[in-house]
Amino acid sequence: MELLFLGTGAGIPAKSRNVTSIALKLLEERQSVWLFDCGEATQHQILHTSIKPRKIEKIFITHMHGDHVYGLPGLLGSRSFQGGEDELTVYGPKGIKAFIETSLAVTKTHLTYPLVIQEIEEGAVFEDDQFIVTAVSAIHGVEAFGYRVQEKDVPGSLKAALLKEMNIPPGPVYSKIKKGEIVTLEDGRTINGEDFLEPPKKGRAVVFSGDTRVSDKIKELARDCDVLVHEATFAKDDVKLAFDYFHSTTEQAAVTAKEAGAKQLILTHISARYQGEASSELQKEAAAVFPNSITAYDFLEVQVPRG
Incomplete structure (x- = not known):
């Protein structure tokens, strides 16, 4: 299980950060990749990685703002040209189905694989014998969700x-x-x-906050998780801006991670106002509250080890 950050910026693309998309690579677990959000030019970002679009099995959309969905039509269309034949499922809030179907219809885009679109509510949105994915409502002014990917315990190896x-x-x-x-x-x-049998191996948990103000639901979603990927659009001194625009600060993300008992915090969705040295200060702000904090950058890869 490995995280690959394809885009870590907020709102609009910047030279140093593309807009939001995160790949959860499950190549050892199920020979597939899951995406969380798909901002503009996500498929361009993928070209700089080892990810093969045909391996993308699921896409989870947190909300319908453009910096989280504008990359979907292009990626879905290109997947047909790149050998994609296996079913792909897109999960997201109300409106995701109309957005995708309209985009594909007016551009006369033909897909060579089955596409399933599920408009979700709070609760379990996917479960099989390996994983369960749970969604809760975030606080973002529009319908928005955070997701928890929980790996089920792995049976112990044979003696x-x-x-x-x-x-x-x-x-x-x-x-x-x-x-x-x-x-x-x-x-x-x-x-x-x-x-x-050896003792079972405890399943890992990765949580994606999506865009949100401080949220008790997100904190509970992140309870005892291995990695919390939390938006930190603003620095700690910009708390009023964060509240006004339905976002979080570095310090608020760190408090959430600490109170949830998360093992690691990764900050993402960084405003373009923080460039260079200002960007590096964001991690320091979070680490002052929750030491195991890092700030994501485009193409950062993070292994999710077993505890």
Whole structure:
């Protein structure tokens, strides 16, 4: 599990930061990539990375402001030209379906793959045997969501050496043992598969705040997460601007991470007013409250290790 920041700016593109898009690379877990938001020129940013558009399986949109969605029509169309055949699902607030379908229709864009568009509400928006994705409402003046990607606990690995010591040769029985089943062997012995498994590996959690004022719902969404990606559009002294424009400051993001018990905070959605040295000061402001804070920049890659 790895985060790749394709765009870390707020509002409009800048020379040093493109608008918002974050890739969650799940190549080891499911051979796919999930995107969170898809601002203008996201597909241009992807060209500078190892990401293959055909590997993009899901796109989660936090809200319908242009700096979070203008890149969608181009990326969806280009995916057809780049070998995309597998189904792609877009999740987002009300309006995302009309935006995508209208854009594709008026440009006569034909897709070579199945496209599913789900307009979401609060709660679980996706779940399978590996992950559950939960959405809660953010505070942003328009309908907006934050997302939590929770990896389910991974079963412990098989104690193969112990099985061999007990003269239990490899074969179909190993798959039953790995499921923790009670197994009767050919020689009549009965064993409990759970006795031959390492402890399960705790699943990881990554939370995306989307654009938001300080929010108790986002704080609860981030409870004990491994990584909180939180918007920090403004510096701590610009708290009134943040409130007026439905955004957060560096310090507010850090307080959220601290109170949620997050392990790491990554600041993103940085206003273009903070350039050069001013940008580097943002991390210091957050770290004064929550030491394990970093400020994202375009093409930053962050591994999400197991705890």
